Amino acid sequence: MTKEEAKSQIEELSKELMHHNHQYYVLDNPEISDYDFDQKLKQLQKLEEAFPEFKLSTSPTQRVGGDVTKNFETVPHKTRMLSLANTYSKEELEDFIKRIGKSISDPVEFVCELKYDGAAIGITYKNGILTRALTRGDGTQGDDITANVRTIRSIPLQLHGNDFPEELEIRGEIFMLLEGFAKLNQQRIEDGEEPFANPRNTASGTLKMQDSSIVASRSLDCFLYYILTDDRMFDNHFESMQKAAQWGFKVPSAEKNYIAKAKNVDEIFDFINYWEEHRHELPFEIDGIVVKVNDYAQQDKLGFTAKSPRWAISYKYKAEQVSTKLNSITYQVGRTGAITPVANLEPVQLAGTTVKRASLHNADQIEKLDLRVGDHVYVEKGGEIIPKVIGVDFDQRPPDLEPVKYATHCPECNTELIRKEGEAQHYCPNDDGCPPQIKGRIQHFISRKAMDIEGMGGETVDQFVNEGLISNYADLYTLQKEQLLPLERMAEKSAQNIIEGIEASKSIPFERVLFGLGIRYVGETVAKKLARHFANIDTLMAASLEELTNVDEIGSRIAESVTTFFSDPAKVGTVERMKLAGLQFEVVQQEGESTKLDGKTIVISGNFERYSRKEIKELIEKHGGKNTGSVSGKTDLIVAGEGMGPSKRKKAEDLGVKIIDENEFAELIGD
Ligand SMILES: NC(=O)c1ccc[n+]([C@@H]2O[C@H](COP(=O)([O-])OP(=O)(O)OC[C@H]3O[C@@H](n4cnc5c(N)ncnc54)[C@H](O)[C@@H]3O)[C@@H](O)[C@H]2O)c1
Numbered sequence: 093m094t095k096e097e098a099k100s101q102i103e104e105l106s107k108e109l110m111h112h113n114h115q116y117y118v119l120d121n122p123e124i125s126d127y128d129f130d131q132k133l134k135q136l137q138k139l140e141e142a143f144p145e146f147k148l149s150t151s152p153t154q155r156v157g158g159d160v161t162k163n164f165e166t167v168p169h170k171t172r173m174l175s176l177a178n179t180y181s182k183e184e185l186e187d188f189i190k191r192i193g194k195s196i197s198d199p200v201e202f203v204c205e206l207k208y209d210g211a212a213i214g215i216t217y218k219n220g221i222l223t224r225a226l227t228r229g230d231g232t233q234g235d236d237i238t239a240n241v242r243t244i245r246s247i248p249l250q251l252h253g254n255d256f257p258e259e260l261e262i263r264g265e266i267f268m269l270l271e272g273f274a275k276l277n278q279q280r281i282e283d284g285e286e287p288f289a290n291p292r293n294t295a296s297g298t299l300k301m302q303d304s305s306i307v308a309s310r311s312l313d314c315f316l317y318y319i320l321t322d323d324r325m326f327d328n329h330f331e332s333m334q335k336a337a338q339w340g341f342k343v344p345s346a347e348k349n350y351i352a353k354a355k356n357v358d359e360i361f362d363f364i365n366y367w368e369e370h371r372h373e374l375p376f377e378i379d380g381i382v383v384k385v386n387d388y389a390q391q392d393k394l395g396f397t398a399k400s401p402r403w404a405i406s407y408k409y410k411a412e413q414v415s416t417k418l419n420s421i422t423y424q425v426g427r428t429g430a431i432t433p434v435a436n437l438e439p440v441q442l443a444g445t446t447v448k449r450a451s452l453h454n455a456d457q458i459e460k461l462d463l464r465v466g467d468h469v470y471v472e473k474g475g476e477i478i479p480k481v482i483g484v485d486f487d488q489r490p491p492d493l494e495p496v497k498y499a500t501h502c503p504e505c506n507t508e509l510i511r512k513e514g515e516a517q518h519y520c521p522n523d524d525g526c527p528p529q530i531k532g533r534i535q536h537f538i539s540r541k542a543m544d545i546e547g548m549g550g551e552t553v554d555q556f557v558n559e560g561l562i563s564n565y566a567d568l569y570t571l572q573k574e575q576l577l578p579l580e581r582m583a584e585k586s587a588q589n590i591i592e593g594i595e596a597s598k599s600i601p602f603e604r605v606l607f608g609l610g611i612r613y614v615g616e617t618v619a620k621k622l623a624r625h626f627a628n629i630d631t632l633m634a635a636s637l638e639e640l641t642n643v644d645e646i647g648s649r650i651a652e653s654v655t656t657f658f659s660d661p662a663k664v665g666t667v668e669r670m671k672l673a674g675l676q677f678e679v680v681q682q683e684g685e686s687t688k689l690d691g692k693t694i695v696i697s698g699n700f701e702r703y704s705r706k707e708i709k710e711l712i713e714k715h716g717g718k719n720t721g722s723v724s725g726k727t728d729l730i731v732a733g734e735g736m737g738p739s740k741r742k743k744a745e746d747l748g749v750k751i752i753d754e755n756e757f758a759e760l761i762g763d
Pocket residue numbers: 112113115116117122123124125126127129130156157174175176178205206207208209210211212213228264265317382406
């Protein structure tokens with residue numbers, strides 16, 4: 093290779109890797125697999141070693157890959173947050189151990205841990221109280237996401253015992269539980285939204301959301317793996333983890349073999365091999381294992397590179413893949429009429445289970461993969477419970493296969509499917525006549541977060557619809573006990589319960605009734621916003637597109653969906669019937685509530701005399717505002733007390749955010 097070629101390749105690769113870093117860490121939207129990314133990084137590393145004169149000072153090999161965002165306060169790390177050197181091969185792992193042997197003559201004990209696939213977090217405790225949580229960011233500074241981290245139940249807000257140091261930082265990984273991830277994606281598909289790619293990026297994206305209440309609902313969990321204190325309190329890593337458990341942290345369990353000591357390469361490989369086989373039994377994803385030198389004195393001796401500690405390495409597993417035959421494609425109809433294509437496969441073993449079906453998401457994806465029935469396809473088990481088709485084995489394609497013709501009609505009611513401009517999903521528009529839509533809508537209506545009708549479940553809905561007793565949710569309110577008694581498996585007592593449950597649902601507040609209506613894109617949070625803003629259904633039904641989009645966080649997609657819903661006379665008729673039945677169609681304002689802070693994002697900072705911080709927080713919510721933890725471009729107002737942090741004040745001033753004191757706040761809400 094000529095010097096010229098090396099130079100341009102180094103530049104090219106660096107640029108490409110920077111792009112992928114941005115996609116991965118900032119946008120949570122990777123475009124290539126981790127394996128491919130790591131191969132490119134290795135290639136760059138090799139070139140840089142051969143031609144050090146062309147290495148960029150900002151080279152991706154020299155820096156932690158992340159970045160900070162503009163949405164949160166940026167805070168420097170007290171101690172840099174680094175990455176880990178990684179390898180996919182056992183030879184390289186052996187090299188790592190040999191290298192350590194060269195610098196350290198004493199025996200070295202290792203600790204093996206799982207490599208949780210999530211987002212790194214550094215959490216600071218002062219006098220045992222959680223005061224701050226930062227993302228890794230670019231390693232030197234991170235985003236202050238304290239408010240979001242507080243919602244994770246396995247992270248203690250206050251430490252147990254009394255032998256913790258005045259200040260400590262603990263580092264760990266926040267990740268999403270697989271079950272929660274699968275549910276979330278199911279919901280997104282039903283709502284006509286693109287499913288998230290994998291739990292890692294979803295966890296990381298969730299942590300960067302402005303609304304902590306959504307974060308709280310997203311089944312995040314956390315394991316901790318590193319304690320930092322001003323003065324060393326422990327001799328080794330393993331010991332520090334045991335102490336952390338006593339302080340109330342969730343640390344990896346030795347009993348479950350989540351963490352283990354190892355004396356030599358063989359014992360390390362035992363751990364690797366065990367988890368290679370069993371990793372799919374875990375309720376969360378791991379992408380490998382981490383090997384660390386246990387002894388702190390030895391760690392200190394080994395030190396760090398610009399990017400990672402020399403005393404640790406990660407061994408990464410390659411994603412598991414099999415190839416099998418695609419027998420057919422069938423189509424499922426969701427509650428909102430969204431069509432999901434499903435690949436029916438020749439059964440095959442993958443990651444410990446037999447796989448017969450795989451998800452295909454939508455028509456675009458089928459086209460992108462150039463899929464044909466009869467093809468041999470590669471199937472991968474990512475974070476989803478249902479595996480994914482990720483590609484076609486073109487070498488095995490028989491010559492006569494036809495491209496897939498996507499369904500044109502609904503498999504349930506035979507209505508012609510539609511696809512709106514800019515949307516990925518096809519829909520069956522026959523919402524009042526398509527059985528899964530009819531049933532799905534009623535099931536949604538009676539569900540816990542909506543009308544919470546006791547005594548009824550999915551099967552009861554199926555039964556009632558099949559028997560012709562109901563065909564929409566308004567019909568529930570004219571049901572008589574006598575109509576239910578003749579049904580199969582319906583005892584007097586259960587019929588009574590159902591009728592009483594329906595009656596009781598009449599007192600469910602308006603926002604939940606609105607959510608229950610099942611308007612596309614109107615989830616719990618949006619329903620709450622609309623209910624608060626428009627106060628009753630008549631005003632909402634009469635609202636124009638413009639009036640709707642004027643509401644904070646309501647975009648044109650939601651607005652259009654709302655106006656389309658209420659322009660259908662049948663839907664309006666259903667609402668009118670339920671009004672007559674006595675359901676709540678207006679907001680009943682509780683004492684002390686108002687909409688004075690409607691849609692305002694408010695930060696509280698410092699100490700107060702007139703109110704406690706908690707009281708201010710409650711008042712903000714009572715008056716329709718939203719309390720967030722850190723100042724950002726989205727902050728409308730800061731209520732500042734004694735001792736507001738200077739960096740916060742500066743940031744607020746830079747962004748031009750208005751700062752008021754507690755008395756001005758009281759005036760604002762009329763207290
Ligand atoms: N696909 C893409 O486009 C793309 C782009 C950039 C990065 N990546 C992926 O991200 C990786 C680099 O990310 P990275 O710098 O976060 O490194 P990494 O994820 O390979 O390893 C370092 C991180 O592991 C985490 N970790 C999990 N369990 C741990 C444990 N028990 N002990 C210590 N740390 C633990 C920590 O968050 C730590 O920061 C690459 O190897 C690549 O696979 C992919």
